[in-house]
Amino acid sequence: MPAINLQIGKLGLEQKRRLVKGVTDVASEVTGVPAGAFYVFIEEYERDQVAVGGELMADRTAKPQA
Numbered sequence: 001m002p003a004i005n006l007q008i009g010k011l012g013l014e015q016k017r018r019l020v021k022g023v024t025d026v027a028s029e030v031t032g033v034p035a036g037a038f039y040v041f042i043e044e045y046e047r048d049q050v051a052v053g054g055e056l057m058a059d060r061t062a063k064p065q066a
Contacts, residue, residue, distance in 0.1 A: 002027070003039045010044050 004023055011019065020040045028035040047058040 001039055002031070002033055002037055003041065005041050005043070007043045007045065009050075010046060011042075016042060 004027060006019070006023070008019075020042070024035050024038045024040060027033070027038055048056055050057045052060070
């Protein structure tokens with residue numbers, strides 16, 4: 001059971017469908033494992049659950065990043 005874990009921001013249902021299809025297709029092509037064998041797990045995170053450089057993504061604005 002090959003598994004792919006995706007950690008990403010919130011997505012709509014159609015976005016998830018496209019993402020898991022694309023990731024699965026590429027993984028199958030690269031590994032030679034049939035696409036039907038792959039499990040894909042999606043963990044979605046809100047911007048207030050992720051920080052970069054000690055700052056929550058929710059607090060980051062369009063300000064230039066150093």
